[in-house]
Amino acid sequence: xxxxxRAPRRWRIRRPWRLAxxxxxxxxxxxxxxxxxxxxxxxxxxxxxxxxxxPRPWTLEPSLDSFRRVxxxxxxxxxxxxxxxxxxxxxxxxxxxxxxxxxxxxRFRFKFRTTLLIMFLAAQMVPIEALTIPMFFLMRDFNAxxxxxxxxxxxxAFSLPFAIWMLRGFVKAVPEALEEQAFIxxxxxxxxxxxxxFPLVFPGLVATSVFSFISTWNDFLFAKSFIISATExxxxxxxxxxxxxxxxxxxGGVMAASTVMTIPVLIxxxxxQRHLVSGIGGAMKD
Amino acid sequence: xxxxxxVRDGVRVRKSRGAAARPPRRGAxxxxxGGGWTPWLYLAPALVVLAALxxxxxxxxxxxxxxxxxxxxxxxxxAATFQGLANYTELFGDRKFWDVLLATVVFAAACVAGxxxxxxxxxxxxxxxxxxxxxxxxxxxLGAWATPAITGSTVWVFLFDPDxxxxxxxxxxxxxxxxxxxxxAFALVFFEVVxxxxxxxxxxxxxxxxxxxGEVLEAAALDGASALRIWRSxxxxxxxxxxxxxxxxxxxxxxxxFTQIYVMTDGGGIAGQNLVLNVYAYQEAFASSxxxxxxxxxxVMLLILLGVTLVYLRLLRRRGEEL
Numbered sequence: 001x002x003x004x005x006r007a008p009r010r011w012r013i014r015r016p017w018r019l020a021x022x023x024x025x026x027x028x029x030x031x032x033x034x035x036x037x038x039x040x041x042x043x044x045x046x047x048x049x050x051x052x053x054x055p056r057p058w059t060l061e062p063s064l065d066s067f068r069r070v071x072x073x074x075x076x077x078x079x080x081x082x083x084x085x086x087x088x089x090x091x092x093x094x095x096x097x098x099x100x101x102x103x104x105x106x107r108f109r110f111k112f113r114t115t116l117l118i119m120f121l122a123a124q125m126v127p128i129e130a131l132t133i134p135m136f137f138l139m140r141d142f143n144a145x146x147x148x149x150x151x152x153x154x155x156x157a158f159s160l161p162f163a164i165w166m167l168r169g170f171v172k173a174v175p176e177a178l179e180e181q182a183f184i185x186x187x188x189x190x191x192x193x194x195x196x197x198f199p200l201v202f203p204g205l206v207a208t209s210v211f212s213f214i215s216t217w218n219d220f221l222f223a224k225s226f227i228i229s230a231t232e233x234x235x236x237x238x239x240x241x242x243x244x245x246x247x248x249x250x251x252g253g254v255m256a257a258s259t260v261m262t263i264p265v266l267i268x269x270x271x272x273q274r275h276l277v278s279g280i281g282g283a284m285k286d
Numbered sequence: 287x288x289x290x291x292x293v294r295d296g297v298r299v300r301k302s303r304g305a306a307a308r309p310p311r312r313g314a315x316x317x318x319x320g321g322g323w324t325p326w327l328y329l330a331p332a333l334v335v336l337a338a339l340x341x342x343x344x345x346x347x348x349x350x351x352x353x354x355x356x357x358x359x360x361x362x363x364x365a366a367t368f369q370g371l372a373n374y375t376e377l378f379g380d381r382k383f384w385d386v387l388l389a390t391v392v393f394a395a396a397c398v399a400g401x402x403x404x405x406x407x408x409x410x411x412x413x414x415x416x417x418x419x420x421x422x423x424x425x426x427x428l429g430a431w432a433t434p435a436i437t438g439s440t441v442w443v444f445l446f447d448p449d450x451x452x453x454x455x456x457x458x459x460x461x462x463x464x465x466x467x468x469x470x471a472f473a474l475v476f477f478e479v480v481x482x483x484x485x486x487x488x489x490x491x492x493x494x495x496x497x498x499x500g501e502v503l504e505a506a507a508l509d510g511a512s513a514l515r516i517w518r519s520x521x522x523x524x525x526x527x528x529x530x531x532x533x534x535x536x537x538x539x540x541x542x543x544f545t546q547i548y549v550m551t552d553g554g555g556i557a558g559q560n561l562v563l564n565v566y567a568y569q570e571a572f573a574s575s576x577x578x579x580x581x582x583x584x585x586v587m588l589l590i591l592l593g594v595t596l597v598y599l600r601l602l603r604r605r606g607e608e609l
Binding site for chain 2: 017018021022024025026028029030032033035036038039042050051052053054055057096097098100101103104105107108110113116118121122123125126127128129130131132133134135136137138153154156157158160161164189214217218220221225237240241244251254255258259261262265266268269270
């Protein structure tokens with residue numbers, strides 16, 4: 001906006017500066033993107049080139065060997081599905097629960113409402129890593145250790161406070177008058193909730209889901225701590241560490257597994273980017 | 287994770303302040319219906335989950351930290367005995383704990399400073415350039431943002447690998463091992479952390495700068511204010527709420543870094559030289575079966591972050607934020 005106003009007047013003076021700034025920006029973009037480029041490149045390099053003393057930023061003989069090693073590793077596909085399953089379960093459950101809770105704290109006024117909101121805010125700051133120890137015993141007592149529940153349940157809990165806090169803005173943005181209108185037209189509260197409010201808040205749910213999906217997909221600590229013996233219930237990070245956790249890492253394998261693990265998140269990010277931006281934007285206009 | 291919510295609040299505070307002339311929001315926007323039990327019905331699932339899987343574990347964390355709880359108690363061989371504050375006395379009497387605490391604070395502070403500096407300067411840069419370079423930088427940042435902590439960690443270790451990494455070749459460092467020395471290992475983790483957390487700061491600050499009305503800047507320029515003056519007297523005060531929120535989120539986030547340290551320094555570095563509180567607690571509990579000591583460290587972390595949260599709440603409250 002400000003540029004639109006000022007640009008014409010200062011155009012000539014600022015031009016060399018702007019060119020310098022633009023070159024700097026592109027250069028920085030290259031540096032920032034380089035680790036990802038190197039990851040994908042190394043995943044496609046033949047073994048001899050990955051572990052070479054003369055690393056080159058290109059390859060003339062792309063090969064799928066590293067990917068083959070990763071996928072031939074026992075149960076890798078299963079780990080992938082487990083990761084997907086855990087993340088999807090968390091996304092759906094926390095979105096629904098958070099939607100209800102956000103509706104409660106924005107569209108009703110009741111005792112302890114502010115207290116609850118402050119508690120939701122404070123709950124976001126709880127370091128989940130510090131809770132690994134009690135969570136471990138809790139899961140043991142539930143007989144949930146070594147099952148996917150031990151990953152799903154804690155992540156629902158940890159995604160909720162933020163999801164509620166974020167959805168609050170979206171629910172608030174739906175005009176009060178709409179609700180009155182719905183009641184006048186004879187819609188019940190439940191009907192309003194699911195047939196009017198839910199679709200309107202849906203973009204917000206998507207934006208919120210991105211964050212729950214990513215935090216769950218990326219989880220490494222719980223996967224490491226709670227899935228001890230039942231390796232068939234492991235998730236992707238564990239599969240990756242198989243290649244990494246040795247004296248002499250198989251770098252090609254590590255990079256291929258990293259690529260496989262990063263790509264769904266990248267796709268998710270790009271696919272919902274519009275929602276993400278409008279989501280954050282929408283929340284900001286609140 | 288809690289980042290965006292905070293941003294929204296920051297921005298909203300600024301907006302509502304600017305609209306002071308309008309009638310108070312409470313009357314205009316606040317929900318009117320009491321609704322009887324309905325809100326509690328809606329809240330029930332969330333409260334059940336949070337009570338069982340957040341509040342109860344926190345209580346348990348505190349409980350374990352005052353018990354004698356080692357392998358014998360875990361397997362049920364011995365009953366857990368009440369120790370009072372003995373675990374804390376042991377912890378606070380240990381030099382290593384203070385070392386780790388200091389390392390955690392210094393490391394987190396460095397990460398926050400680095401992230402904020404890079405994020406803010408790039409946000410300003412973004413406002414000065416045209417669409418194509420802007421999108422290029424945004425896209426690259428989006429990629430870094432989306433990268434999972436664990437894959438980011440493995441990739442950065444590989445980049446700085448003494449034998450096969452391109453960085454040492456580029457800098458002519460030979461076979462210098464970054465993970466061997468304490469400070470170079472911390473530096474390596476620092477680079478990764480800044481890399482994956484600056485995009486959030488950049489995008490948020492950029493949105494914040496763009497939200498400043500052009501007329502305000504134009505008016506200031508017409509009044510003869512210099513660029514520096516415009517920044518100091520117009521933009522900085524308007525951006526301060528976002529800045530505060532982003533900083534606090536970064537503090538909270540960087541204080542509890544776990545995956546990067548654990549993966550990049552192989553569980554806390556040689557002889558634990560790269561431990562931070564989180565990893566230390568984990569190692570005490572799951573590697574040494576000292577669950578009580580691990581829990582006590584967890585409680586210390588919880589209290590520190592609670593302190594940061596209280597500061598945050600006070601800042602929100604002082605601005606007259608309506609929850």
